[in-house]
Amino acid sequence: MNIGILTGGGDCPGLNAVIRGAVHAGSRRYGHTFVGLRRGWKGLLERETIPLSQESTYGILGQGGTILGSSRTNPYSRDGGPQAAVDAIRDLGLDAVIAIGGEDTLGVANKLHGDFQAPVIGVPKTIDNDLSGTDYSFGFWTCVQIGVAAIDRLQTTAASHDRVLVVEVMGRHAGWIALECGRASGADCVLIPEVAMSVDEVCAVLKARRSAGQHHAVVVVSEGVEFTSHKVETELDEFGHVQLAERGVGEFLATSIEQTMDWDCRAVVLGHVQRGGTPLAYDRSLGTRMGVQAAKMVQEGKFGRMASLRGEQVTDVPLSEAVGRLRTVPPAEYEDARVFFGA
Numbered sequence: 001m002n003i004g005i006l007t008g009g010g011d012c013p014g015l016n017a018v019i020r021g022a023v024h025a026g027s028r029r030y031g032h033t034f035v036g037l038r039r040g041w042k043g044l045l046e047r048e049t050i051p052l053s054q055e056s057t058y059g060i061l062g063q064g065g066t067i068l069g070s071s072r073t074n075p076y077s078r079d080g081g082p083q084a085a086v087d088a089i090r091d092l093g094l095d096a097v098i099a100i101g102g103e104d105t106l107g108v109a110n111k112l113h114g115d116f117q118a119p120v121i122g123v124p125k126t127i128d129n130d131l132s133g134t135d136y137s138f139g140f141w142t143c144v145q146i147g148v149a150a151i152d153r154l155q156t157t158a159a160s161h162d163r164v165l166v167v168e169v170m171g172r173h174a175g176w177i178a179l180e181c182g183r184a185s186g187a188d189c190v191l192i193p194e195v196a197m198s199v200d201e202v203c204a205v206l207k208a209r210r211s212a213g214q215h216h217a218v219v220v221v222s223e224g225v226e227f228t229s230h231k232v233e234t235e236l237d238e239f240g241h242v243q244l245a246e247r248g249v250g251e252f253l254a255t256s257i258e259q260t261m262d263w264d265c266r267a268v269v270l271g272h273v274q275r276g277g278t279p280l281a282y283d284r285s286l287g288t289r290m291g292v293q294a295a296k297m298v299q300e301g302k303f304g305r306m307a308s309l310r311g312e313q314v315t316d317v318p319l320s321e322a323v324g325r326l327r328t329v330p331p332a333e334y335e336d337a338r339v340f341f342g343a
């Protein structure tokens with residue numbers, strides 16, 4: 001079979017491991033051939049391809065980013081886009097498309113399969129770890145490790161200057177990155193989009209810490225956190241998402257804490273640093289397993305489904321299960337993390 005592979009949405013450490021895994025497993029086990037579609041669904045619509053073979057994927061396992069490029073192109077936001085995507089699959093001679101992406105990219109895959117029975121298979125990709133249908137996405141733990149390493153550094157400079165450091169992390173509308181970065185770095189307060197916390201409540205936590213004789217603190221805030229007194233309009237992308245980083249929630253919180261508590265405060269936005277660079281061994285391994293699974297699913301004709309991690313097992317689930325609703329942090333899990341807030 002001739003298989004197209006694309007990577008869509010924000011990049012993520014481990015994408016190249018998936019590409020390599022699928023190409024090597026598909027070529028060696030089943031005699032599949034592969035072609036890369038450049039920059040997500042854009043490459044399919046514009047028929048921009050690159051050759052993909054075992055040779056061209058040597059040495060990419062530990063590379064960050066994606067050798068295919070990525071974009072947030074949505075065929076369903078363009079006139080005739082979905083039909084053009086299906087026509088391109090036929091005209092490029094593709095028997096299957098492996099779409100590696102998050103809820104947006106996989107949402108398109110799910111619709112193309114539902115509307116046209118397009119032969120698509122999904123692989124879950126997101127540093128946000130917010131996809132249903134899988135326990136973890138590759139790239140998440142690399143992103144958390146980068147965050148923790150940064151916070152460890154910020155702890156020492158905060159201590160030297162008796163400051164509060166507010167660290168804004170990515171994650172969109174799910175607080176997994178903030179929760180795990182905060183938990184693993186021993187942050188003094190963590191704010192996530194799923195559980196509302198006012199500036200006064202954050203200050204109460206910090207006051208308790210100060211009363212216990214501590215002169216510095218680290219607060220982790222997820223970019224998707226909302227405060228009633230902080231409203232910023234931003235542009236929407238093709239999938240209708242706001243650019244959360246432009247809202248500057250970390251800066252807002254730092255300024256508010258400083259004003260309320262008369263405590264020197266700085267904001268740091270980790271942003272895209274958390275997405276770049278070499279993947280951890282875990283994410284290389286999970287990405288490789290996901291790629292092998294995707295090649296197998298093509299061989300077995302499991303279209304309209306997504307590779308998935310359930311416990312220790314790689315398996316597959318319907319795409320509709322993955323894109324139906326966001327996997328957010330359960331309040332009880334956040335409650336357990338709160339034990340470590342403040343003093």
Ligand code: F6P
Pocket residue numbers: 010102126127128170171172223244245275
């Ligand atoms: O979905 C991954 C993600 O990194 C989010 O955490 C973040 O909000 C968004 O992508 C940033 O997107 P962009 O790379 O387009 O700025």
